[in-house]
Amino acid sequence: MEATIHIDPSRQIGQVDDRIFSSFIEHLGKCIYGGILPYKDSKPDVINESGFRADVLKLVRDELKVPVVRWPGGNFVSSYRWKDGVGPKGQRPRRPELAWGGEESNQFGTDDFIKWCREARTEPYICLNMGTGTLEDALDWVEYCNGTGNTYWANKRREYNDGDPEPYRVKYWGLGNEMYGAWQVGNLTAAEYTRKAQQWAHALKLVDPSIVLISCGNKGQSSWDATVLQGLATQVDLHSIHTYTSFGERDRLDGKDFERKVFGPEEVEEGIRITRSLIDLAVSRLAPLSLRITCYIHFRSFQRIENGVEKCKPIKIAFDEWGAWDETKEHYDLTDSLAVASWLNVFIRNADIVAMANYAQLVNVIAPILTSPDQVLKQTIFHPLYLFSNHMRGTAEAPSMALDLHVESPSYNGETLPKWIGGLRDTHNLAPKCKYIDASAAFFPGDQERVAISIVNRHPTEITTVAIKFFRYQSGEQGSLRGEYEVYSVYHHSVDAMNTFEDPNNVAIEEARGTWKDGNEIHLTMKEHSSAMLVVPLRRAN
Numbered sequence: 001m002e003a004t005i006h007i008d009p010s011r012q013i014g015q016v017d018d019r020i021f022s023s024f025i026e027h028l029g030k031c032i033y034g035g036i037l038p039y040k041d042s043k044p045d046v047i048n049e050s051g052f053r054a055d056v057l058k059l060v061r062d063e064l065k066v067p068v069v070r071w072p073g074g075n076f077v078s079s080y081r082w083k084d085g086v087g088p089k090g091q092r093p094r095r096p097e098l099a100w101g102g103e104e105s106n107q108f109g110t111d112d113f114i115k116w117c118r119e120a121r122t123e124p125y126i127c128l129n130m131g132t133g134t135l136e137d138a139l140d141w142v143e144y145c146n147g148t149g150n151t152y153w154a155n156k157r158r159e160y161n162d163g164d165p166e167p168y169r170v171k172y173w174g175l176g177n178e179m180y181g182a183w184q185v186g187n188l189t190a191a192e193y194t195r196k197a198q199q200w201a202h203a204l205k206l207v208d209p210s211i212v213l214i215s216c217g218n219k220g221q222s223s224w225d226a227t228v229l230q231g232l233a234t235q236v237d238l239h240s241i242h243t244y245t246s247f248g249e250r251d252r253l254d255g256k257d258f259e260r261k262v263f264g265p266e267e268v269e270e271g272i273r274i275t276r277s278l279i280d281l282a283v284s285r286l287a288p289l290s291l292r293i294t295c296y297i298h299f300r301s302f303q304r305i306e307n308g309v310e311k312c313k314p315i316k317i318a319f320d321e322w323g324a325w326d327e328t329k330e331h332y333d334l335t336d337s338l339a340v341a342s343w344l345n346v347f348i349r350n351a352d353i354v355a356m357a358n359y360a361q362l363v364n365v366i367a368p369i370l371t372s373p374d375q376v377l378k379q380t381i382f383h384p385l386y387l388f389s390n391h392m393r394g395t396a397e398a399p400s401m402a403l404d405l406h407v408e409s410p411s412y413n414g415e416t417l418p419k420w421i422g423g424l425r426d427t428h429n430l431a432p433k434c435k436y437i438d439a440s441a442a443f444f445p446g447d448q449e450r451v452a453i454s455i456v457n458r459h460p461t462e463i464t465t466v467a468i469k470f471f472r473y474q475s476g477e478q479g480s481l482r483g484e485y486e487v488y489s490v491y492h493h494s495v496d497a498m499n500t501f502e503d504p505n506n507v508a509i510e511e512a513r514g515t516w517k518d519g520n521e522i523h524l525t526m527k528e529h530s531s532a533m534l535v536v537p538l539r540r541a542n
Contacts, residue, residue: 014352078131085109130176131186
């Protein structure tokens, strides 16, 4: 099989926001108790002075470099009483846990979360309880975290932190979690949620005008998203959407699960396209609310009339729960790694609208990191998260810019999950194409220009020769070496290959160097069902 990727560094989509490499922790399974905190029988050498797992912290801080972590849920938050989780641990009450069953000990609460975030060098993102919680609870929580005055909850924070006067300055606050779902405690209709969120948003900003508010969306493809965005366009900064690929009913014995997993992110990109249009509609109000979401035209040229441009913030997407979730297993295989790499390609390709993405979850529960009492394991999906975070991310002074690529590749024409992905193939020019070669790229301008290119070969059996053609650029210099580039690949001969505590490097990142054969073209041979990250120094062609 052959494919071609055309790259023009001047065709820039937008800045890659490092918040797309964020994550999420929830009081579910062993995510908190066993992942963030140690097991009861963990040895002292895996526990740091603060009582956290040092090995997990090291992976989060030094390898994944997670910029934002969302907490405490997830479904858990819709019956969470945050006041139970502050103060002396010996006085914290145990409560029934309604979302997942069992009991919540409250040994990990707000102060513990903030302290863990500081040690992980990550920014906290708190999701508010809009199920059983009240507006008063939410206002108190913001005051507790961010209050600077001589007020009750600000003083309680100081009391519980040995008199430390500094506020936590929690920036990100989510207005509920999946409030549309029948599974959610206190679920609401779209109209009910919108009205409630309007009231909450107004009041929360009175406590701290600097906070960033995130509305509760669905998958970005529904009337829920349309209603919520119409009602909250002037009050929120980000709109949350959630999707898990690989999740759903199907015959697991029919041999088609590989394709269903690796092409699942096509659904995600379609959801982002629709959400982009709904955001534009929300600030223009030129279309009736009953508009069917089967219309995929971009409305960016519409005038922002009814809400008024001056009243509307530039709303972007917070994809604050995403991942490859096969509900039948906890260990991830090579196929899942390819799916996650394709997910991340989607976020890079839509860098102008996706401001944040939080992989769900960080440790032990559908996660890249697994723990035993005294060990940590990097699952196969750890590798794409690591590669993107370390090679696609720029800095505030030198940001990376996502590029608009043109990819010529054969496409998959079989069954997809969900099935409607395949059904859209020929309906319009922006429809999912399910190309076997999936790619994204980020350009790093400056004195030492380079481009990072992510490529996923989603064909289960065919080796692919990929020609990467650069427009206006050619091989660059790095030190005394001319025309060399780095290649980080993930491959195993079996798509079912997993990492285990007994064999932790069964699927690993392989590093190599390549050399340009032509002035402006690279030829890469990609093994079947594999992924690669290339880091290529460039210089402008004469």
